[in-house]
Amino acid sequence: MGLPSGTFSQSYAQDMAIFRTKAQWIILLAFLAFLFTCPLYFSDRILTIMTIIGITVISVLGLNILTGYCNQISIGHAGFMAVGAYTSGILCAKLGWSFWAALPAAALMAGIVGILFGLPSLKLKGFYLIMATIAAHFIIIWFILQFYTVTGGGDGLAVPRPEIGGFVLKSKGSYFYLVMIIACLATFVAKNIVRTRAGRAFIAIRDNELAAEVMGVNLWAYKLMAFFIGCVFAGVAGSLLVHYVAFATVDQFPFMNSVWYLGMLIIGGMGSTAGAIFGVVSLKLLDELVIIVGPILSAVVAPQAAASLGLIMRGLVIILFLIFEPRGLAHRWQMVKAYFQLWPFSH
Amino acid sequence: MTFFLQLVISGFALGMVYALIAIGFVIILKCSKAFNIAQGHFVMIGGYLGFTFLVTFHLPVWASLLAAIAVAIIMGLLIERFTLRPLVGQPVLAVIMMTIALATVLEGLATLIWGGEYKAYHGVLPTITLKIGELSIPSEMLIGIMVSIVAVAILMLLFHYTKSGLAMRATAEDEQVVQSAGIKVTTVYALSWVIACVVGVIGGIILGGVSGVMIPMAMVGLKAFAVVLLGGINSIGGAIVAGIMLGVLENVAAGYLDPLLPAGGGLANVFPFIVIIIVLIFRPYGLFGLAEIERI
DSSP: OOOOTTOOOOSHHHHHOSOOSHHHHHHHHHHHHHHTTHHHHSOHHHHHHHHHHHHHHHHHHHHIIIIIITOOOOSOHHHHHHHHHHHHHHHHHTTOOOHHHHHHHHHHHHHHHHHHHHGGGGTOOHHHHHHHHHHHHHHHHHHHHHOHHHHOGGGOEEOOOOEETTEEOOSHHHHHHHHHHHHHHHHHHHHHHTTSHHHHHHHHHHHOHHHHHHTTOOHHHHHHHHHHHHHHHHHHHHHHHHHHHTEEOGGGSOHHHHHHHHHHHHHHOTTOHHHHHHHHHHHHHHHHHHHHHHHHHHHHSOTTOHHHHHHHHHHHHHHHHHHHOTTOHHHHHHHHHHHHHHTTSOO | OHHHHHHHHHHHHHHHHHHHHHHHHHHHHHHHOOOOTTHHHHHHHHHHHHHIIIIISOOOHHHHHHHHHHHHHHHHHHHIIIIIGGGTTSOHHHHHHHHHHHHHHHHHHHHHHHTTOOBOOSTTSOOOOEEETTEEEOHHHHHHHHHHHHHHHHHHHHHHHSHHHHHHHHHHHOHHHHHHTTOOHHHHHHHHHHHHHHHHHHHHHHHHHHHOBOGGGGGHHHHHHHHHHHHOTTOHHHHHHHHHHHHHHHHHHHHHHGGGSTTOOOHHHHHHHHHHHHHHHHOTTTTTOOOOOOOO
8 A cells, every 4th residue: 555656575573564665764774863863953942842842742652542542532641641650750769769760660650640640441431431531631741739738739740851971951952862762762663563463453353342342352351452552652751851950840741641642643543653653744834823913913913912812713723624624634645655656647 | 508509409409400411412422422511601601791781782581691602502402513523434533533633612602702801690689589488499599490491391301203303313322333324413412512601601600690601611521421421321310310419418418517527518519529539439320321331
């Protein structure tokens, strides 16, 4: 599917390969080369945007495994990010751990909490499961606020920047590299997890739970595994976020973020790694557009209304997009790709 | 004992409002199969409308209610016609995304029109504090209980004894069959969004009278969702029972447990969610919902 004509598979390895043609490899390498030289030609402001996009991509890739592949819709992903964020924040700030030890610990902790809230998923389906994950978000945030002696509660928690052998990743550029390396690794892992036995089990569960069970897929184990993997990604993203801002508060993980992560997945297209990345990048860029255009609009319409006009504009752009392209960006991308593969013929 | 009864009564009032908002949720859930994220935002808009009509325009309570309902009807019709009708026949996820976008637009509009500030209108409602023994029921709550009981009763009558109610229930069962029976599904959709908006706005005015309005009030929509699931998606009666239950539980828990907690509590905001997780583990289809039978 979607290959240029004349590409044939002569072995199983070839058939399974993600990158099939030389052109794809060249595009990938060119993209990576561009990505890792970004600090050379972009200002700190753009690097900040790209770093945040990278962190969000990590989180949404996890959600994509959980929701897009295993069909366990979660509107509590920001809560699981908060678990990872606070775990590594507390380990670094209060117990003096190094960031490199705290990051896996944060991932593990988020995964375990994910399993805990995934436990009802064997019995709950659809809206009932959405409710359980919404509940997870609020319960997690409430716990963080209650245990203020450890977490700092409403006052927040100052978190140190990571360091490598005495070199502190203080500049925007150095942290950009850290985030991008982890984001690339996360993309690699996410893309490959769904090609393993577990990934095929997730897809079977998504397509028909009952049929999957009859075929011998252990629903209980694989659903919990999906929750674990999805939340590990969230934990890593949360940890990276607070170490970047050098401060952790619950305000960094509002409920609407949980909703927007799902929104990014819907816009990008569920159940596709590229879709998750597309969704994050396009919605984050829309936010930036709103930040740039909002003040200009408000100067024309109403001087003190920049924030509200931004919100309205963001909503309207998405409404218009949905009316004209309800199947998401990934669908449009497939059509564009198909067009160029067949060009100059129409089919 | 008085303290307990006081908590139960205010919980009951709160629960009736939850039930009212929950009905709006159930209706959208049934007709579009979509989870309406913007339901809480209708409530928030309702609270601000209440402020505008009661404080800014100095209208009496009944006129404010009617004016707010009129605005809600127009809002519902506009929302359905311009955002949801183009999505008929598209995946449910697109509809959910549309409600997320709607929520954003409504939040932006509220900030634009009312400045996004905390507004309260305790004093403007007539003071008819009811006293039963040592219990006193403040007028806001009394009006709230009365209005929500009347609204719920009207809705029940509408669903069970009118043609459009029948059409709505039938559409929830099977859209295609209804279409082939000659019922206009788009009208039913428009009606259900109007009802969702109206109950949201009424709930918003009542809640605004009790505790004031601000943007985060939109989170009430989630509690209404908890109520819907606790009662079971298929049951409007269940939503009412569950609403009152959650309202009372939340209030009693906050009243007794908050002082014991380290950071001063805030239990009222999470308690419904803790209850719902526990209940759903034991009764996955809510208290009164029908279990779905699955076939391959």
